[in-house]
Amino acid sequence: xxxxxxxxxxxRLRMEERPDPNPGExxxxxxxxxxGVCRTDLHVADAELxxxxxxxxxxxxxxxxxxxxxxxxxTHVVGDRVGIPWLGFxxxxxxxxxxxxxxxCDRPLFTGYTRDGGYATHVVADARYAFxxxxxxxxxxxxxxxxxxxxxxxxxxxxxxxxxxxxxxFGAAGHIVAQVAVWQGRSVHAFTRRGDVAAQDLxxxxxxxxxxxxxxxxxxxxxxxxxxxxAGELVPAALRAVRKGGRVVCAGIHMSDxxxxxxxxxxxxxxxISVANLTRQxxxxxxxxxxxAGVRTETTAFPLDQANEVLDMLRNGQILGAAVxxx
Numbered sequence: 001x002x003x004x005x006x007x008x009x010x011x012r013l014r015m016e017e018r019p020d021p022n023p024g025e026x027x028x029x030x031x032x033x034x035x036g037v038c039r040t041d042l043h044v045a046d047a048e049l050x051x052x053x054x055x056x057x058x059x060x061x062x063x064x065x066x067x068x069x070x071x072x073x074x075t076h077v078v079g080d081r082v083g084i085p086w087l088g089f090x091x092x093x094x095x096x097x098x099x100x101x102x103x104x105c106d107r108p109l110f111t112g113y114t115r116d117g118g119y120a121t122h123v124v125a126d127a128r129y130a131f132x133x134x135x136x137x138x139x140x141x142x143x144x145x146x147x148x149x150x151x152x153x154x155x156x157x158x159x160x161x162x163x164x165x166x167x168x169x170f171g172a173a174g175h176i177v178a179q180v181a182v183w184q185g186r187s188v189h190a191f192t193r194r195g196d197v198a199a200q201d202l203x204x205x206x207x208x209x210x211x212x213x214x215x216x217x218x219x220x221x222x223x224x225x226x227x228x229x230x231a232g233e234l235v236p237a238a239l240r241a242v243r244k245g246g247r248v249v250c251a252g253i254h255m256s257d258x259x260x261x262x263x264x265x266x267x268x269x270x271x272x273i274s275v276a277n278l279t280r281q282x283x284x285x286x287x288x289x290x291x292x293a294g295v296r297t298e299t300t301a302f303p304l305d306q307a308n309e310v311l312d313m314l315r316n317g318q319i320l321g322a323a324v325x326x327x
Contacts, residue, residue: 002327003120004307007055009047013119013307021116021124023070028127030082034301035118036061036143037310037323038172039230040086043254044113045311052113058307059118059325060086060111061146063139066130073127081139082130083146083287087277088115089126103154103277110277119307121327131283136291144297144322145290148172153286155226155251155275156180162224166191166241168214169229170199172322173251175206175298176290177226182207183293189218191234198320202298217241226251232258235272236265244268251275299324 001020004013023029041058043049062084066076076082089109090097096104111117111125133142152173159165165181167174168191178188190203190211200211210219214234221243227234227250235258238248245268253276266272298321302310310323 001120001122002304003057003116004304005055005057006045009052009054010045013045013058013311015305020122023068023073023124025071026073026127027070027124028066028073028076028082028130029068029070029122029124030062030064030084030130031067031122032062032064032118032120032327034063034139034143035059035325036146036148036172037307037314037319037325038147039314040147040253041112042311042314043230048254049113053115056113057116057118057120057123058112059120060084060088060113061143061148061324062111062118062123062125063133063143063146064118064123067122070127075127076130076132081133081135082125083133083142084111084118084123084125084130085146085150085278085283086110086112087279088129101279103279103282108277119304119325121304129280131287133287140299140301140324140326141297143324144172144176144299145287145295148322149176149290149295150278150283150286151251151275152177152228153180153289154278154282155249158247158249158273158275159224159226160247162222162247163187164189164220164223166218166222166225166238167203168225168227168234168238170203170211171228171319173228175202175321176295178203178206178208179295180289180293189222191216193317196317202320222246224249228252230255232256236261239265239270239272242270245270247271247273249273249275297322301326
């Protein structure tokens with residue numbers, strides 16, 4: 001197999017030839033056909049997350065076909081197309097797992113972070129954390145759904161019944177969630193980097209009623225806002241934009257420090273909450289909803305050996321929608 005490997009903090013990924021991996025108990029091996037490039041991959045590459053396992057193969061928006069089963073796997077057969085997400089294993093025994101909050105498991109493993117991911121021709125996954133995808137739809141188009149879509153869905157659920165919804169950071173997750181929100185009958189307000197006309201145009205094409213820069217004031221108070229950009233300064237901005245009793249959801253795994261802000265921004269029962277990972281039920285729910293909502297991902301495909309260049313483009317805000325690597 002071939003894999004793009006991160007050997008040390010902030011190093012460039014390097015292509016390696018490795019023996020094909022063998023799945024263990026309860027595991028499957030998947031021949032990767034597409035792997036989305038997520039901002040979390042950038043946080044891994046830039047050593048912004050704790051306890052990264054080196055060397056590591058990044059990537060957790062994986063679409064591929066099962067080509068080998070480990071012992072005692074009854075949920076998949078060779079040839080099945082599956083999607084492998086960020087959450088790759090949970091213990092099943094800690095308090096959070098027992099109480100239905102496996103996204104907060106005390107002993108989890110994460111694809112492309114603490115276990116090898118999909119910037120490769122093959123990957124081994126826990127069969128319990130590989131979603132059946134069927135054969136409808138294009139592999140490249142499906143890949144961003146495995147994290148941008150899933151985390152986006154969880155954040156949308158946590159935003160509650162908000163009729164007027166703000167989306168800060170209109171990238172991979174934002175452009176997927178906007179489509180679901182519009183399908184649900186919500187009014188979407190999209191916030192982008194100043195001057196990012198392409199992202200604002202995309203937001204309007206996808207049904208947003210307003211699109212502007214992140215430091216602009218929307219044309220009406222919002223019921224809720226979701227922040228996908230890893231910029232802490234957006235938290236006070238979003239709190240200013242939501243009405244009394246409104247909610248701000250921070251949906252990234254990493255964010256720069258939140259600057260101090262006056263208590264008045266939080267007063268009147270405004271809420272500030274975060275999203276952590278996902279559950280398997282999130283995956284099942286969203287992958288059922290996405291085709292009903294007619295979700296179409298805006299993607300650009302790149303060969304696997306251009307992973308470094310794609311991460312650079314993402315870092316510099318040069319990706320419209322989502323980038324996807326193809327082995």
